[in-house]
Amino acid sequence: MPLSASRGGASTKSAASFGGSFIRMTLEQRVQWLEDRAALEDLAALYCRGADSRDAALFSSVWHKDAVWDVGTHVFCGRQEILSAVARQWETFQNMQHWTSNSRYDINGNHATGEHDVAALTTLADGSTVLSGGRYRDEFERRDGIWGFTKRTASILTTVALSPPRLIESSLVD
DSSP states (O other), X not given: OOEEEETTSOOSSOGGGGTSOGGGSOHHHHHHHHXXXXXXXXXXXXXHHHHHHTOHHHHHHTEEEEEEEEOSSOEEXXXXXXXXXXHHHHHHOSEEEEEEEEEEEEEETTEEEEEEEEEEEEEOTTSXXXXXXXXXXXXXEEETTEEEEEEEEEEEEEXXXXXXXXXXXXXXXX
């Protein structure tokens, strides 16, 4: 039974759109839906944590072997190509910090989609820092009982240059 989930547990679809209300589901179906949603939220968080901490094993763990990562300017196919791409990012950017919000999931058995707003604070190779805002659109599958990304599409909607960190730090000293 497909359902939409948002952080905080509120459904984003009406009862009519999935054939009945959450209350009409059996307890077992509700528990499974909540477990699936929690697993998908973990994947979204682990993606950010793996990318930001430059942890290749962690970053790799969220993708199915045949996944696709579409970053707008390039599309990377397969876990190995995705890992090579993020490794190039790590070589180029001094630091990254991602966070997601306004997450929503549509869960239908072993398949799900998700959408998140994302903000990323990035220190570029020249030491300048930018704040970017955008959106992730995700496709997930549960294979052998494990959820993973089958596709993530990242769209940057805005980027703003920020003051260099040294100026901010110097304002704290007399």
